Amino acid sequence: MSTTGLNPELDLIGPRGAAAEGGLAAVDGLLRAPESVLDRIDAGDDLELRVRAYAATLCATTAVMGATLGSFRGGWQILFAAVKLPLVALLTAALVTPAFVAARRVLQGEADPRREAARVLACMALAGLLVSATAPVLLLAMALGAGYHATTLLTVACCGLAGLGAAALGRRVLQRGPASGRRTLGALVLIVGALAGTQLSWTLRPYLVRPRSDAVPFVRAVEGSFIEAVGLSFDSARGRYHRPRAPLPEQRP
Amino acid sequence: MATETRSGATRELAWAAAGAGLTGACLGARLGAEAALALGxxxxxxxxxxxxxxxxxxYIGAAFAGVAPAPRALLAHLRRGLGDAGRVMxxxxxxxVLLTATAASTATVRLLGLLVVFAAVVLxxxxxxxxxxxxxxxxxRAAAVFTAWSVVALGIGFHILDGALAAxxxx
Incomplete structure (x- = not known):
């Protein structure tokens, strides 16, 4: 039986080659054969390799998205955003996993931290792959002259679509476990992930810097919540502004 | 799964580069030697x-939709498509050369350039x-993924080309 579950020929390669190819196969499996991936995780096959592969995929794909967002302003912002977005993703995974482990143990009586970490990272790596696939759409929007607020909303939409894909995989994870507490567990993970992810991304902003900003800060001071900011962007994109202009970073107290 | 030798891959990319370079040089020749080099x-x-x-x-979109070929095959077919576009160009x-040499305005040259590249890439x-x-x-599903990708890629490419021609x- 193939250790990767997808290509038996990989078993004939040496250990290092198999590790590299196996990592790629594990990631490719997220797109092509997610049920097979979940089978492997359930069986405990190559968990360490999978966790590394999924974490690396999450970093690489969110870095691509970060660089794309940063290209709206250009310059150092490309690097800053490419560094910050993977941090947001990894920290979100680090916050969601213990919550998932604890809730699963309580609600369903069973939880293996290594398997749960692999499952969480698998879902997030899939989200990373899907969101990086939307990067060309953002580039096209910028090329067509989309403004700051329209680009912001398009980014939210792209991330939302990627999140739906990850949620679908998460649903498959839950369906494999005991039926008891499944909905509560799912809702809890979604809420914790949403809160952690949005707050982390809000804390480490900016990614899409306002074009008229002279300064390009690595992070900005916290100003209200993420949900309030999305509402402001909706209004601004429709031409309804709540203040004459947004204060530049150097103008804030 | 498509098989492609290294020389085959190089040949396709060479056609893509040569055809596109020749087209760029033809467009730029009307505007001067420097423009010919830059566009080439x-x-x-x-x-x-x-x-x-x-x-x-x-690849990600097609794989997620369950219609993707193997990664190497996808790359090989894309390379071949680039080579074919280069051949058309x-x-x-x-x-x-004839049409741009006889064009009265640079706007016409820009339009011709966009049309030729568009025709070649669409083919x-x-x-x-x-x-x-x-x-x-x-x-x-395959058609939806391929169409969406084509539209986005064409849009980005034409933005770059139009910008270069305008400059x-x-x-």
């Missing part, structure tokens, strides 16, 4: 660059589609 380099870079930049998105270069996409997704289990025409 920009057009191949844009063609290959946009394909390379957006290929992962095509090389074939249209003589008539492009390249047209022949790439059955190679990539001829055996796809769901033709409808040279403005000199």
């Amino acid at each position: 380099l920009t057009l191949p870079a844009a063609l290959v660059g946009v394909a390379g930049l957006t290929a992962p998105a095509l 090389a074939g249209l270069a003589p008539v492009l 390249g996409l047209r022949v790439t589609w059955p190679r990539l997704f001829g055996d796809a289990p769901d033709a409808g 040279q025409a403005a000199r």
Whole structure:
């Protein structure tokens, strides 16, 4: 039986080659054969390799998205955003996993931290792959002259679509476990992930810097919540502004 | 799964670069030697660059939709499509020289350039589609993914090309 579950020929390669190819196969499996991936995780096959592969995929794909967002302003912002977005993703995974482990143990009586970490990272790596696939759409929007607020909303939409894909995989994870507490567990993970992810991304902003900003800060001071900011962007994109202009970073107290 | 030797891959990319470079040089020749050199380099870079930049998105989208070929096959077919687009551009270069040499305005040169590149790239996409997704289990889903990818890639490519043409025409 193939250790990767997808290509038996990989078993004939040496250990290092198999590790590299196996990592790629594990990631490719997220797109092509997610049920097979979940089978492997359930069986405990190559968990360490999978966790590394999924974490690396999450970093690489969110870095691509970060660089794309940063290209709206250009310059150092490309690097800053490419560094910050993977941090947001990894920290979100680090916050969601213990919550998932604890809730699963309580609600369903069973939880293996290594398997749960692999499952969480698998879902997030899939989200990373899907969101990086939307990067060309953002580039096209910028090329067509989309403004700051329209680009912001398009980014939210792209991330939302990627999140739906990850949620679908998460649903498959839950369906494999005991039926008891499944909905509560799912809702809890979604809420914790949403809160952690949005707050982390809000804390480490900016990614899409306002074009008229002279300064390009690595992070900005916290100003209200993420949900309030999305509402402001909706209004601004429709031409309804709540203040004459947004204060530049150097103008804030 | 398509088999492609290293020399075959090099040949396709060489056709893409040569055809696009020749087209760029023909367009720029009307505007001056410097423009010919600049466009002769920009057009191949844009063609290959946009394909390379957006290929992962095509693979991810197709794989998620359950219609993707193997990664190597996808790359091989994209390379062949680029080569075919380059061949078409090389074939249209003589008539492009004629039309741009007799054009009264630089706006006409820009329009001709965009039309030639558009025709070549669309033909390249047209022949790439059955190679990539001829055996796809769901033709409808494959068509949706390929169409979306084509539209986005074309949009990015044409933005780059139009910008380069406008910059040279403005000199």
